[in-house]
Amino acid sequence: MQKVKIGIIGLGRLGMVHANHLVNLISDADVRAVCALDDDQLAYAKKNFGVSTYKNYKEMIDVEDIDAVVIVSPTGFHPEMTEYALNANKHVFCEKPLGLNMDEVDTMVRQIKMHPKKIFQLGFMRRFDSSYKHAKKIIDDGKIGKIIYIRAYGIDPISGMESFKKFATDNDSGGIFVDMCIHDIDLIRWYTHDDPVQVWALGNDIAAPELKNIGEYETGVAMLKFKSGMIATLLGGRHAAHGNQVEMEIMGSNGWIRIAQEPNKDFLTLFTNEGVVKPSMQSFSERFSEAFIDELRDFVNNVKTGKNSDISVDDGVKALKIAKACKESADQGTLVDIKLS
Ligand SMILES: NC(=O)c1ccc[n+]([C@@H]2O[C@H](COP(=O)([O-])OP(=O)(O)OC[C@H]3O[C@@H](n4cnc5c(N)ncnc54)[C@H](O)[C@@H]3O)[C@@H](O)[C@H]2O)c1
Numbered sequence: 001m002q003k004v005k006i007g008i009i010g011l012g013r014l015g016m017v018h019a020n021h022l023v024n025l026i027s028d029a030d031v032r033a034v035c036a037l038d039d040d041q042l043a044y045a046k047k048n049f050g051v052s053t054y055k056n057y058k059e060m061i062d063v064e065d066i067d068a069v070v071i072v073s074p075t076g077f078h079p080e081m082t083e084y085a086l087n088a089n090k091h092v093f094c095e096k097p098l099g100l101n102m103d104e105v106d107t108m109v110r111q112i113k114m115h116p117k118k119i120f121q122l123g124f125m126r127r128f129d130s131s132y133k134h135a136k137k138i139i140d141d142g143k144i145g146k147i148i149y150i151r152a153y154g155i156d157p158i159s160g161m162e163s164f165k166k167f168a169t170d171n172d173s174g175g176i177f178v179d180m181c182i183h184d185i186d187l188i189r190w191y192t193h194d195d196p197v198q199v200w201a202l203g204n205d206i207a208a209p210e211l212k213n214i215g216e217y218e219t220g221v222a223m224l225k226f227k228s229g230m231i232a233t234l235l236g237g238r239h240a241a242h243g244n245q246v247e248m249e250i251m252g253s254n255g256w257i258r259i260a261q262e263p264n265k266d267f268l269t270l271f272t273n274e275g276v277v278k279p280s281m282q283s284f285s286e287r288f289s290e291a292f293i294d295e296l297r298d299f300v301n302n303v304k305t306g307k308n309s310d311i312s313v314d315d316g317v318k319a320l321k322i323a324k325a326c327k328e329s330a331d332q333g334t335l336v337d338i339k340l341s
Contacts, residue, residue, distance in 0.1 A: 144252030
């Protein structure tokens with residue numbers, strides 16, 4: 001196979017980022033077509049990427065000569081789009097989470113397993129970030145000993161609140177734990193090879209009371225107990241005044257790791273009459289630009305070589321079940337037992 005011929009579904013906040021990377025930075029990718037519902041997004045893609053455009057994803061998959069489909073549509077569509085693409089003999093890259101409805105996700109997983117020769121890769125891109133990869137190596141080398149506790153924060157900037165409200169009003173996001181904390185849930189499972197057995201979670205809308213009307217917590221906090229006895233706390237939010245705050249602390253019996261305590265935009269410090277300021281990153285696409293490129297480069301390479309993704313579909317299922325248990329605990333105000341099998 002020379003280049004991997006690709007069709008993209010979804011050109012929104014993240015889809016346009018992926019499309020730009022695939023067209024301009026990943027030399028083994030050949031984007032032939034895109035699909036979205038928005039006329040302006042399609043016109044932009046036609047003009048700037050020179051691709052065919054569709055509003056119906058089935059038509060794109062049926063008509064276009066493509067090897068793979070990159071799915072960046074709202075989460076509720078992931079199962080049906082994945083199944084349609086696999087049944088049309090296409091490889092699939094699908095954004096996280098796998099889906100929202102567990103029955104639909106179960107059917108999706110069955111279909112993925114019925115197509116073992118087709119690559120299915122899930123967008124847990126933080127595994128491709130250099131700092132998180134470095135932490136993985138330190139942990140695997142035993143340098144911090146046994147993991148006792150992990151604390152993870154994922155807080156979007158307040159500047160993104162309006163676009164989030166539109167996203168969550170037009171679609172079901174799944175809520176703060178499923179939409180956001182799922183990244184940290186995956187990382188914690190990846191680092192520890194352990195699964196949680198119980199969760200106690202809480203949520204509030206103090207920073208954005210209007211989110212209550214669309215069934216969203218602005219801030220969600222979950223405390224999880226793992227099989228080994230390890231403890232983790234997750235915090236997801238959408239209210240950081242200064243920028244995009246994504247940080248993790250891993251405490252081991254012999255040492256600690258901290259990743260990104262401050263979301264510095266670069267190495268610059270600004271000294272003015274207002275004080276000493278380190279400008280911060282403002283978006284997830286800025287913070288994880290390298291990881292977003294590398295995960296798609298990995299997918300394209302996996303399609304070319306036939307190598308399965310290191311992120312298994314079972315990783316996606318377990319992370320989703322854990323995130324849903326966090327939501328259940330916060331919604332019901334109870335301790336929830338987590339059943340993963
Ligand atoms: N990995 C990450 O860090 C990360 C970050 C943001 C979003 N995401 C995920 O990416 C997905 C998309 O999120 P977003 O913020 O880009 O959404 P968005 O609402 O900004 O964009 C959605 C896109 O999908 C298109 N679309 C909607 N319904 C469609 C349909 N039936 N057929 C074809 N196209 C359709 C829309 O026209 C739009 O182009 C979600 O699953 C989200 O969880 C992941």
